[in-house]
Amino acid sequence: MRREKEKDYLYITLHTELPYRYSAGRYMSRFLTTLRDEARILASRCTHCGTVLVPPRVVCGNCFAEMEEFVEVGPRGTLKTFSVINFPFIDPFTGVQRPVPYGYAIVQLDGCDNGLPHFLDEIDVHKLRIGLRVEAVFKPQDEREGAMTDILHFRVIGD
Amino acid sequence: MSGQVAIVGVAQTRFQSEKRAQNYAELVHEVVSELFRTTGATHDDVDNIVSASSDFWDGRTISNMAIQDVVGAYMKSESKVSSDGTLAVLYGMMRILSGQYKTTLVVAHSKGSEGVPNLIANAAFDPIYQRQLGIDGLSTSALQARRYMEKYGVSEEDVALVSVKNLGNARKNPYAQVAGEFTVEEVMQSGYLAEPIKKLEASPISDGACALLLAREDIVDRFTDKPVWLKGVGHCQDSYYLGDRDLAESDALAVAARRAYTMAGIDDPRREIDVAEVYDAFAYQELMWTEILGFCPRGEGAELIRSGVSTMDGTLPVNPSGGVLAAHAVIVAGLVRVAEAALQLRGEAGEHQIPGAKTALAHGSFGYCGHMHCVWILSNEK
Amino acid sequence: MPKRVAIIGSGQTDHTSRRADVNIPELIKEAVDRALVDAELTIDDIDAVVIGNMEHFEGINLSDMWASEGSGAVMKPAMKIATGGTTGASVAACAYYHCASGLFDRVLAIGWEKLSESDTTTGIITAFDPIVERLTLAGAVGGLAIEANLYMTSYGITQEQVAKAAVMARKNAQRNPHAHLKLDLTVEQVLNSPMIAYPIHYLDMCPTSDGACAVIFASEDVARKSANPPAWVKAAVCRHNHPYIGDVDWRKSTLESAAIEAYRLAGITHPRRELDVIELYDPASFALLSWIESLHICGPGEGGKMIDTGAITMEGDIPVNPSGGVISTNPIGATALIRVAEAALQIQGKAGARQVEGVRTALATGFGGSYWSEVFILGRAS
Numbered sequence: 001m002r003r004e005k006e007k008d009y010l011y012i013t014l015h016t017e018l019p020y021r022y023s024a025g026r027y028m029s030r031f032l033t034t035l036r037d038e039a040r041i042l043a044s045r046c047t048h049c050g051t052v053l054v055p056p057r058v059v060c061g062n063c064f065a066e067m068e069e070f071v072e073v074g075p076r077g078t079l080k081t082f083s084v085i086n087f088p089f090i091d092p093f094t095g096v097q098r099p100v101p102y103g104y105a106i107v108q109l110d111g112c113d114n115g116l117p118h119f120l121d122e123i124d125v126h127k128l129r130i131g132l133r134v135e136a137v138f139k140p141q142d143e144r145e146g147a148m149t150d151i152l153h154f155r156v157i158g159d
Numbered sequence: 160m161s162g163q164v165a166i167v168g169v170a171q172t173r174f175q176s177e178k179r180a181q182n183y184a185e186l187v188h189e190v191v192s193e194l195f196r197t198t199g200a201t202h203d204d205v206d207n208i209v210s211a212s213s214d215f216w217d218g219r220t221i222s223n224m225a226i227q228d229v230v231g232a233y234m235k236s237e238s239k240v241s242s243d244g245t246l247a248v249l250y251g252m253m254r255i256l257s258g259q260y261k262t263t264l265v266v267a268h269s270k271g272s273e274g275v276p277n278l279i280a281n282a283a284f285d286p287i288y289q290r291q292l293g294i295d296g297l298s299t300s301a302l303q304a305r306r307y308m309e310k311y312g313v314s315e316e317d318v319a320l321v322s323v324k325n326l327g328n329a330r331k332n333p334y335a336q337v338a339g340e341f342t343v344e345e346v347m348q349s350g351y352l353a354e355p356i357k358k359l360e361a362s363p364i365s366d367g368a369c370a371l372l373l374a375r376e377d378i379v380d381r382f383t384d385k386p387v388w389l390k391g392v393g394h395c396q397d398s399y400y401l402g403d404r405d406l407a408e409s410d411a412l413a414v415a416a417r418r419a420y421t422m423a424g425i426d427d428p429r430r431e432i433d434v435a436e437v438y439d440a441f442a443y444q445e446l447m448w449t450e451i452l453g454f455c456p457r458g459e460g461a462e463l464i465r466s467g468v469s470t471m472d473g474t475l476p477v478n479p480s481g482g483v484l485a486a487h488a489v490i491v492a493g494l495v496r497v498a499e500a501a502l503q504l505r506g507e508a509g510e511h512q513i514p515g516a517k518t519a520l521a522h523g524s525f526g527y528c529g530h531m532h533c534v535w536i537l538s539n540e541k
Numbered sequence: 542m543p544k545r546v547a548i549i550g551s552g553q554t555d556h557t558s559r560r561a562d563v564n565i566p567e568l569i570k571e572a573v574d575r576a577l578v579d580a581e582l583t584i585d586d587i588d589a590v591v592i593g594n595m596e597h598f599e600g601i602n603l604s605d606m607w608a609s610e611g612s613g614a615v616m617k618p619a620m621k622i623a624t625g626g627t628t629g630a631s632v633a634a635c636a637y638y639h640c641a642s643g644l645f646d647r648v649l650a651i652g653w654e655k656l657s658e659s660d661t662t663t664g665i666i667t668a669f670d671p672i673v674e675r676l677t678l679a680g681a682v683g684g685l686a687i688e689a690n691l692y693m694t695s696y697g698i699t700q701e702q703v704a705k706a707a708v709m710a711r712k713n714a715q716r717n718p719h720a721h722l723k724l725d726l727t728v729e730q731v732l733n734s735p736m737i738a739y740p741i742h743y744l745d746m747c748p749t750s751d752g753a754c755a756v757i758f759a760s761e762d763v764a765r766k767s768a769n770p771p772a773w774v775k776a777a778v779c780r781h782n783h784p785y786i787g788d789v790d791w792r793k794s795t796l797e798s799a800a801i802e803a804y805r806l807a808g809i810t811h812p813r814r815e816l817d818v819i820e821l822y823d824p825a826s827f828a829l830l831s832w833i834e835s836l837h838i839c840g841p842g843e844g845g846k847m848i849d850t851g852a853i854t855m856e857g858d859i860p861v862n863p864s865g866g867v868i869s870t871n872p873i874g875a876t877a878l879i880r881v882a883e884a885a886l887q888i889q890g891k892a893g894a895r896q897v898e899g900v901r902t903a904l905a906t907g908f909g910g911s912y913w914s915e916v917f918i919l920g921r922a923s
Contacts, residue, residue: 009561012287014600020218020274022671025182032672053788055673058188061228061783064202066192081694083686085679087737089662093675104683104738106787115787117677125739130694148676184784207779214623215602220595220668221625221910227784234798236779238631241596241623242605250620250635257544257641282602287564396590396619399609410616418618526606531619 027056030070036146039138043112045069051113074109075136076157077116081106082130084123107134107154119153133157162541164252165379165386168198169498171369174336174486177272178366183217187268188229190370194264198372198382205372206260207236211247211267211490215279230266243438244369244494245523245533249392251373263373267491271364283527289400296440296527297361301353303406303528304443308355310407311458313446315355319346320464321442322359322484328471329481331510334495336365336486346442360442362487369494371501376541387501390518391425391536393418401528412451412524412532420453423536425518428453429468432475432536433516434503436496438524439482448522449477452534471511479503479511493523497535504539545923546640547764547771549647549757550580551882556721556752556870559657565599566611569653569753572875573613576755581768582647587757589639590614592651593622593632594874597664599655612651625668626681626822626909627779628652629754629878634777634915636758641774646760652878653753661749661873668910674786679738681824682746686738688791688912689827693740696842698830700740704731705848707745707826707868713855714865716894719879721750721870731826745826745868752872754879761923772885775807775902776918782911789912796835796906796914803916804837809902813838813859816918817900818887820880822908823866829853833861836904855897863887863895877907877915884919 024032031042044056048065052073060067082105091098103120121137122128134154144150170193172178178186195201208230212222219225223239230237240247244267251263280295307313323346329338341359349358372382379386395418397411398404416428425431437452439445446460454475455463463469469477478484480499483492500519502508518538525531552575554560560568569592577583592605592612601607605614605621612619624631629652636650662680669678678684692698705728714720726744734743764771780795780802782788800812809815819836823829830844838859839847847853853861864883867876884903886892901922907915 004562006561011561014286014290016278016282016600018215018218018275018278018282020671022218022273023179023182023270024672025185026180027185028182028672055785057228058185059229061233061788064228064231066188081687081691082739083679083683083690083741084736084739085683085686086735086739087679087682087743089666089680090660092663092667098679102677104677104679104687106687114783114785114790117674117787119677130691148673213602214596218667219671220597220664221623223624224668224784224910225670227781227911232781233783234780234793234795237781238622238634238779239624241593241621246620250622250638253635253638253642253644256643257638259641279602282600283606285565285607286600394618394620395616396606396609396614398615399606414616415618526603530603530606 027058031055032146035150036144040072041074041109042070043073045071052111053114054109054112054116073112077107077109077134079105079130079132079134080108080115082120082128084125105154118151121153121155133159162388162390163376164255164373164389165376166371166501167374167379167382167386168194168372169501170194170197171334171495171498172367173334174365174367174488176336176363176365178270183225183268184229186368187226187266190368191230191266194370194372200372200382202231204262205231205264206262207254208232208264209238209240209247209251211240211244211494212269213241213490215282216269216274216489218274226268230264242531243523243525243533244490245497245535246394247494248371248497249394249533252389255373255375261375261378264370265373266370267494268368269488269491270366271489272366276364297353297356299401299527300441301356304355304441306406307443307447313458313461315347316343317461318360318443318446319343320461321439321445322346324464324470325439325478325482325484328479328511329485332480332485334486335481337363338481338485356441362440362483365486365488367486367488367491369491369498371498385505387504388538388541390538391419391423394533396531406528409447409451409529412448412529415532415534416452419534419536425536429475431518432520433518434479434513435475435477435520436480436499437477437522438493438496439478439484440487442484445477445482476513479513496521496523500537504537544641544643545761545773546637546758547773548885549759549764549767549769549771550576551756551885552576552579553719553754553879553882554752555719556750556872558721558748558750560751565655566608568655568751569608569651570611572753572755573611573651576757580757584613587613587617587647587649588645589618589648591620591622591632591636591639591648593628594653595623595625595628595664597667598661598873599658613649624909626873627877627907627913627915628874629876630881630907630915633756633878633881633917634779637774637777640758640760646763648758650756650758650878651753652875654872654874655751656749656872657751670785682738682741684786685825686741689740689825691791692827692831698845700732701728702830702845702848703745703827704728706829707731709854710826710829710862710866710868713863713895714869717864720865721748741825747824747868747871750870750872752875754875754882756878756882770889772888772919773923774917775920776803778803779915781913784911786911794835795912796832799914799916800836803918807918812836816859816902816904818863818897818903819859819861820864820883820905821861821866822877822880822906823862823868824908826868829861860897863892863897880905880907881917884917888919888921
């Protein structure tokens with residue numbers, strides 16, 4: 001058999017757009033509209049075990065009880081863990097490269113038992129430390145649209 | 160395996176073209192909580208979970224991630240079958256038969272409303288040879304319908320009978336999305352989507368979910384006094400390229416049915432099966448599948464309807480629920496066939512109940528033109 | 542007790558960054574052919590096929606259908622399982638339950654991925670919640686970076702210790718003809734490589750590979766007559782987590798929970814003494830230190846010491862990843878199945894230059910989704 005060279009192998013390239021329209025559902029719709037209209041962060045509280053989880057959701061995974069109560073959490077919290085992302089990759093939302101570097105954190109909001117992932121405004125790892133206090137920075141009211149981007153990022157406010 | 164594992168409860172949502180109020184977790188929570196309510200099962204009773212969903216339909220890599228908490232999977236075993244829900248039942252049963260688990264929660268979800276169905280369907284065709292044709296489920300099924308009709312002398316009116324029967328049956332099914340009293344003439348006049356398939360001969364794309372609880376024989380009493388026993392199952396995959404198959408035939412379904420019948424000890428399906436739920440994604444498929452399932456000789460599927468055998472008051476009613484033509488949540492629809500068969504055998508099918516049904520067949524299919532088939536035989540007698 | 546099941550053969554492609562010379566079914570066929578040759582079987586001997594990959598990584602919906610051109614699933618019972626990074630282990634578990642149920646005797650488990658065909662990080666981002674998490678997540682690298690930071694900060698694990706694990710893995714890979722990255726590295730090279738996501742350096746992270754793996758599971762009677770020494774499945778356990786990243790409590794590890802149950806099933810009371818080799822799903826080098834703590838090979842925070850003393854190297858008392866592990870080879874849908882295959886090779890004494898002497902008990906893990914885990918324990922004695 002003839003020995004093929006690399007150029008003998010063809011590629012078929014597709015640039016298919018595959019759009020989706022995701023339902024936020026009952027709990028997340030309330031979470032997002034509250035974020036948009038009032039710049040407040042809602043969590044759900046389990047009436048069975050008392051766990052407070054953000055974003056709010058229908059079932060408490062710890063005890064399998066249906067969650068019914070909404071409570072406000074944050075906007076301040078503590079850095080549970082963080083990273084600074086430096087490598088380039090395609091953002092599935094935009095189809096183009098997401099701007100790097102950016103700070104990426106799991107923030108334990110005050111009054112909440114789990115963490116919220118979001119951007120950090122600090123990209124110098126020497127200025128970051130697990131346990132630092134942070135605060136949500138919201139977009140101005142007229143720019144908020146009922147999406148996670150209504151929180152611009154979290155900013156470090158000290159120890 | 161025959162008679163060692165039973166379905167002890169079923170739940171399904173109403174199927175609709177768009178369930179805007181519910182995200183995936185909330186949709187699945189609806190059926191899981193209903194299943195727990197009706198069986199009295201608790202979270203602790205569920206040993207493990209087998210789900211069925213599709214990354215492409217959900218627009219999410221790892222489509223089972225959204226539902227972990229609502230199925231109670233935290234620190235438990237969950238696995239996802241990325242195929243029709245009938246196979247999730249099979250995997251759930253295998254886990255119980257292994258002796259490692261006593262129960263399995265089987266759950267399937269899909270929302271056709273969130274993506275673009277023909278793009279998702281087209282993505283199932285290989286990108287090198289077939290995808291650029293722009294084909295999808297409808298257009299390839301049209302090829303199959305034409306080939307089947309030509310080979311066996313089946314008329315368009317024959318095919319229309321399926322829609323008349325199933326959409327008529329669906330009027331009595333509260334979960335159905337499409338239902339109505341139609342005449343053959345009305346089906347014929349409903350307009351070609353892809354010749355010879357007409358609008359009323361194509362299933363809708365639905366949003367919905369379905370769940371079952373399976374239990375090992377020694378603990379079924381804990382959940383129900385009306386267990387539905389899994390008596391036989393067979394599944395088989397056909398060759399991939401449509402050009403490699405005679406689309407008028409389905410060797411995979413024949414093999415799957417033979418395996419299920421042998422396991423369940425069925426010699427004469429027409430006589431021994433009391434009710435069947437088959438995967439009629441398009442009207443012509445009910446004719447093809449019932450023929451290959453051995454309900455009648457090839458080419459005589461329409462005669463089953465005309466003679467009243469497969470209608471609601473016949474000796475072998477097919478799709479009393481209205482079938483997939485009445486509601487088609489992709490992947491979920493096969494699980495619904497099993498759930499509907501179970502409801503019939505529990506005497507809980509309400510207005511579409513077939514009186515005295517003891518043995519039922521449920522059929523699921525996946526891929527295009529019946530690429531994969533799974534056949535179940537269920538019975539309310541052990 | 543579950544029925545006895547063993548692995549009687551396996552095959553892998555020679556994994557690399559890009560296989561332009563084969564399409565997807567051809568890639569799969571390479572691994573399948575090697576597994577059949579290894580087990581001295583033909584495809585006709587196979588009763589059923591279980592296959593898995595992640596659809597969005599190549600943009601192929603219903604990928605098991607096209608794959609059947611190479612998987613051998615045509616006209617066989619076949620099922621697709623997809624659970625993210627754990628896919629390979631979930632496929633192995635499903636094949637195991639096929640046999641443990643008593644329904645099938647020889648089952649072919651296949652995992653594959655051709656990551657060169659799309660953007661892997663983009664695909665992984667879409668595994669997470671579209672509304673809350675996709676905005677900020679940087680794929681597996683970002684998700685692992687926050688876990689690594691928490692682990693290293695909590696226990697004072699240094700970047701040098703983590704880099705040593707990366708050097709060890711790539712050194713081991715040099716003995717594995719199937720490995721993708723066979724790098725001769727120094728700790729300085731790892732530490733001087735770009736910081737892609739603090740605290741993970743470029744050379745700490747797994748690559749993206751094109752590759753496939755096939756493993757043949759058999760029921761007890763068949764396994765005893767096998768051409769190869771059987772590697773008996775002593776335990777197959779899966780543990781899942783909450784759906785959101787922000788929910789994950791890294792102190793309550795699914796890997797630890799799965800390992801505890803697997804040790805119970807296999808009758809293991811002192812894992813470090815009783816296990817002879819571990820094939821760990823190490824997507825980044827910190828996991829080689831942190832996750833062996835979850836497996837109770839050492840105490841919390843002692844992972845650093847395990848590399849400093851050489852305990853987990855080929856010469857140590859508990860070698861981890863003689864194959865080079867995931868940070869040397871990563872075709873995602875195959876990755877966890879490769880762990881199972883490598884553990885089986887170690888039991889069978891067929892691991893060639895990477896063989897650990899006298900292996901009687903081996904453990905393999907899978908990692909994926911929202912930090913969920915699968916654990917297999919294989920043994921030489923039934």
